[in-house]
Amino acid sequence: MRIVILGAGVVGVTSAYYLAEAGHEVVLVDRQPGPALETSFANAGEISPGYASPWAAPGIPAKAMRWLMMKHAPLIIQPRPDMAMLRWVLAMLRNCTANRYALNKSRMVRLAEYSRDELIALRGALGIEYDERSQGTLQLFRTQKQLDGSADDIAVLQSYGVPYEVLDRSGCVGAEPGLAISQDHFVGGLRLPHDETGDCHIFTRALAQRLPAMGVELRYNTRIEAIEKDGDRITGVRTDDGMLRGDAYLVALASHSPALLAQLGIRLPIYPVKGYSITLPVADAARAPVSTLLDESYKIAITRLGDRIRVGGMAELSGYDRSLSPRREATLRHSLNDLFPGAADNNAPSGFWSGLRPMTPDSTPIIGRTPVSNLFLNAGHGTLGWTMACGSGRLIASIIGGTPPPIDPEGLELARYSR
Known part of the structure; x- marks a missing residue:
């Protein structure tokens, strides 16, 4: 599949890596001149599952x-x-409440522990x-x-x-x-x-440098203007440098994700x-x-x-x-x-x-499908984007590709807010 990823922070770049590794054609888009220049740039540096x-x-x-x-x-x-x-x-x-805290904690730890192991494996590879x-x-x-x-x-x-x-x-x-x-x-x-511990910006930049050799197209300095939709499918992303089209679209725009998806009538609690x-x-x-x-x-x-x-x-x-x-x-x-x-x-x-x-209100990221059939999310990681990035990237790659997920995705999807 051809997959367009919106956002080149640590979550977007790791998602691009795992999707390309799985054999997909990937386009990575960001308004900044390089990767990890916003929330991922100078965070506290801790990887703390x-x-x-x-x-x-x-x-x-x-x-x-x-x-x-x-x-x-x-x-x-x-x-x-x-x-x-x-x-x-x-x-x-x-x-x-005690019950919701325990439930949300269980979801976060499940993803964070897995993500730490994925980071170690990626670093070694x-x-x-x-x-x-x-x-x-x-x-x-x-x-x-x-x-x-x-x-x-x-x-x-x-x-x-x-x-x-x-x-x-x-x-x-x-x-x-x-x-x-x-x-x-x-x-x-x-x-x-x-x-x-580690420098998230240095990691993301180093990983992004590996992407072109994997066939990933990097579109920096490209401002995303709108997502265009026809029926139950996204037909393209309009940018200041023209239209981008793919088979699937992944939004990894961190705090800027809600404004973009609001155009489609999707409310993100981020x-x-x-x-x-x-x-x-x-x-x-x-x-x-x-x-x-x-x-x-x-x-x-x-x-x-x-x-x-x-x-x-x-x-x-x-x-x-x-x-x-x-x-x-x-x-x-x-x-x-x-x-x-x-x-x-x-x-x-x-x-x-x-x-x-x-x-997000429950501190748990939103990873998975949206009500639009070919639109996916990997956003809302709060203070733990660096901690959860590799696990989130591997998980969303499996969801988009239709392969068995590496961990149970229950409670991470957007649909939890409608239940």
Whole structure:
């Protein structure tokens, strides 16, 4: 089949790879001059299947109110007349029950664990390098209440057979020696030894460079204007460089997917949740993180990427606004310098960046068919696009190609929102 993929982020590029590997003719389209230049560009860098958890959870509404009042707030809401935001927030609140949390978590972990294994296999097969480290992830608790509250997460990890370690203060320093200077700022942590880190942009760019040799046509600098439909089938995609036609069409446009599909009368419950990051050179390797640390209080990830430190996090509901607030950069720097003082060169340019995470109300991506027979989706991965990309790409390739899926796709399809 000839398959047109809309979107060249990490999800679109991995989808193109697996579809081409399966023998399909693939066209990959993006408005940017290259791959992974939006949400995939400067994310936190963590590949964390064990932390694949829904944002919608019991107790989150009360926590959210406290977060909004913090000086270094992990949650920011910019009030605006936005019905899409309101619908998304209400739908998310409906998922804040124990039963829905458990169901959504099970779907996310199933995909994330499989995706991590696919990434390892792909990395081994192609020899791609992307500042990868396989040294685990440490969730750091600054208070005893946070440490005690990890019992629920540990129970979930146990139920899925995910290896973990509960660490006291000295155990955290053993895992991340750079914390020795700041060990009076935390009480303990939860470590997942099988998690990984890596630069998503470097990975995606390297994988995209392999695609032309597989017969994939790359159409960068091409703006998608509309999808044209006749009856129950898509007949083409209109771009500023002419019409693109295929047998099947895959939308992998992250937060921009809803606007395009709205033209077809398809409502996607995906909303852009803004995140921020800075990237600084390592100044003192002995004080720097060796892998990824999650600062539970501020919901910030601090990740070692080669000779750089990436600090990313926060959640801001502000529509499609990607402006950069100095207050958010101050929060990122506060978390880094509080836990790893002297690790980074704070006088260097920070590469301050923002990206729009494509969040669904249940935090689970939408992968599979749509009501239009030859239109498919691979979008809505939220904060876990990097973690879930390879598994999602392999799964959608099997769905489009009509081959047995590598994992159970139940609960990942768009139809779950109509049930």
